[in-house]
């Protein structure tokens with residue numbers, strides 16, 4: 408049996424960040440990471456399309472919390488202790504400069520996730536964190552105020568234990584045996600599968616500012632919408648998938664959405680169309696794109712309104728005008744299934760938030776047991792917020808463990 412003062416299970420984002428901070432803040436502690444894979448940091452490597460969207464340029468804690476469908480309330484306090492600005496400073500102090508993109512996402516200036524990995528590996532070595540790869544944790548047993556941990560490569564004993572195993576069902580099972588409840592895991596951050604003539608053969612078309620509602624629910628969202636080969640994606644859809652993760656799973660990913668492509672009411676749109684009928688009488692509707700919507704999408708919506716490419720504005724009767732206004736402001740699409748958003752995905756679910764003390768990230772059920780990252784029931788929309796949850800939890804847990 409090998410003794411360590413502190414054991415961190417999981418050599419991912421949260422695990423490395425926590426272990427480095429513990430060892431740096433208290434060099435007297437022997438800190439080890441137990442990582443099941445041969446390398447660790449696998450998700451950091453592929454994150455943000457290989458660029459690692461480290462955090463987001465949102466510096467007001469209350470605003471930042473709005474990006475967490477699960478964890479909004481609980482993360483407010485923690486963000487006052489460590490948030491985006493602290494993340495930027497943490498990396499900067501260690502030689503990693505981050506840059507802000509137009510949409511607020513922050514990446515290493517190198518545009519490579521390897522920069523983050525190199526930073527972690529260097530810092531871990533510098534502060535003598537022992538990283539034990541190919542150590543699969545199989546059991547956790549509290550023993551006289553300590554923890555005995557069984558792994559595929561022998562047993563360990565430790566005073567303080569931090570779990571940073573992400574969305575791992577085996578560890579969630581072990582935590583249930585320790586008295587924790589686990590909110591059922593379901594996918595979050597996915598795109599919608601839609602087969603519909605109106606979006607067929609126009610992949611890559613982006614409507615910049617739309618509003619989308621999921622019918623028969625309170626779910627709605629706004630922002631850019633991207634038409635893909637298999638359906639719809641981009642922030643507007645991803646936000647719905649995150650905030651609706653549980654509701655949409657219950658419906659087995661079969662539901663209807665209503666899209667307002669121009670963000671005007673039906674009646675306002677109809678009035679504009681009536682004016683256009685007068686002003687553009689001799690022109691074809693097909694060729695006179697309106698409302699700043701992409702040309703190829705306009706063509707599809709015009710055809711879906713019962714016109715052909717020769718129809719002139721002057722030919723539009725009341726029914727055709729209403730059809731077009733309907734397609735522009737209340738277009739209903741049937742969603743049948745979901746697809747993975749390759750740049751980022753997470754699991755909603757994990758350790759019940761009521762069972763964690765968010766001042767320290769310590770378990771309320773088991774003393775000296777801490778959590779950080781995706782293992783708890785926190786997840787965010789896309790944009791760097793999921794990593795920010797990992798950094799915040801890991802930093803605060805580390806501070807308390809190191810004391």
Ligand SMILES: Cc1cc2nc3c(=O)[nH]c(=O)nc-3n(C[C@H](O)[C@H](O)[C@H](O)COP(=O)(O)OP(=O)(O)OC[C@H]3O[C@@H](n4cnc5c(N)ncnc54)[C@H](O)[C@@H]3O)c2cc1C
Nearest residue numbers: 417419420421443454455460544573751780781791793794
């Ligand atoms: C493709 C993709 C891209 C992403 N891009 C971004 C992005 O750009 N920005 C962003 O904010 N978020 C992104 N995310 C989400 C982000 O990666 C996660 O929220 C984050 O990695 C969670 O960190 P974690 O340390 O909790 O878990 P992980 O990073 O998943 O680490 C958990 C670690 O625990 C280890 N482990 C599990 N079980 C055991 C066991 N039994 N014994 C020992 N070790 C174990 C695993 O091998 C793993 O190394 C992305 C996710 C994916 C899948």
